[in-house]
Amino acid sequence: MDSDTAIGGTHDHFPSTQVSLLEATAAGMASEAMDRVIALYWKPVYRFIRLKFRKNNEDAKDLTQGFFAAALQRDFFARFDPVKAPFRTYLRMAVERFAANDYAAANRLKRGGDIQFEPVGDQAAATASPEQAFEREWQHQLFSLALDDLRAHCDDCGKQLQFLLFQAYDLADAERPSYAELALRHAIPETSVTNYLAWARRMLREFVTERLRGTTSGAQELRVEMRRVWM
């Protein structure tokens, strides 16, 4: 299988996510709301199309781009009814319909010619259903965005040490250092290490919630999504 894509994964400066999708749409900020959706859902949609429709990298990218371009033009949020389904389900079903119609050929629209490719993913993608892969990719993207928010927040308010500790401990892929090792490394008391980690985790949780709030229809759906993430 050929390379995966990094489109939708750089997500440098996406707008604040204080209000829900419906609130943003009602306030005439549909475009801003769509930016949030694209930031969170570009990769899950791309991965879903690749697995579900067995598309190669280029076709999957075209379809994904085509889908979001069409969604921007077609009053996508106006047709979303939160009573019928959560936004994520609505979006996935819309993608499925779009891809099934093979809209890509007529709607090639590239956003970002300087795309960098990364190897196609993990073993999970090979064994999971397209729907499971979509779900998993959504979680990955959600945390990636929240981690970017956390890092930016730490930079802004001079809490780089907190982020360094968090990175060294909670983002460690290999064996985690002990609290004592971290305390020694940064010449701080061990209790500060635990306090800083607790702070960073609390902030991460808040940023995850913010990202969810910005891509759900309101309090009820947010509650369901939070359960999905944390339970």
Next chain:
Amino acid sequence: MDVSDSVLDHLRHVAALPDLTGTRYELESEMGRGGMGVVYAARDRQLDRRVALKVLDFALAGEAQLIAHLEHPAIVPIYEAGTLGDGRPFYAMKLVSGARLDHYLAQQPTLAECLRVIRRVGEALAFAHSHGIIHRDLKPQNVMVGPFGEVYVMDWGVDAVAGTPAFRAPDDRLDQRSDIFALGALLQFLLYAPAPPALRAIVAKAMSADPAARYRDVPALLADVERFEQGLAIEAWSEPLWHKLRRFGSRNAVLLWLVVAYTFVKFLLFFLRKI
């Protein structure tokens, strides 16, 4: 910032743990998940005792807060309610030891014992209803039976997102009648086949799809259960004549035996006089 699967799982775990900074509690272990949050065993450092700490994953309407004011032997006392540093609401409750009702059933309690549990649960519901509070998610996992036979109903007033369908009334809007449905479902859960037809009738009435066809309130349901236990006719079932006679017979066995004995003696004396 991309994360691997293992880091993602780790983050989901650690960021979900309650931030107890600034509270008097120390986390011990997770006890269970349900309703709208997670229950942890924790230690109250000030009073040096173990408590159950329920951390809700979303701010709730005021109704759940009202539970803290309910004092009833079958309602787990809440010691403290507040908000954690991470914004999540929490309750510190008495740590109840015992078995959840679904596990308790594995001990094969008698029918009389099962009905006693139902009465205790019903009394707690009736008490809460009289204070304008409904349970919303009554199911075996929310009922505990303690080592001394005490019964506790937990997880009050929290509208479960993913409740157990068998115990949830098919009502558009949950109210006291929805709790009556759940109580009927709980009774059904406790009955093992073949259940007496009167009890099955109580279950059927409590679990009517039409809320108006259910018992008007919990005491009405409990009254039927008590009538069944006393061998009286119940409201939920117009029993056939043979069943009435049998019930009369079993309720008045001593009287019937006395009548039979009296008749027999009279009959005997009548013949002895003739000899």
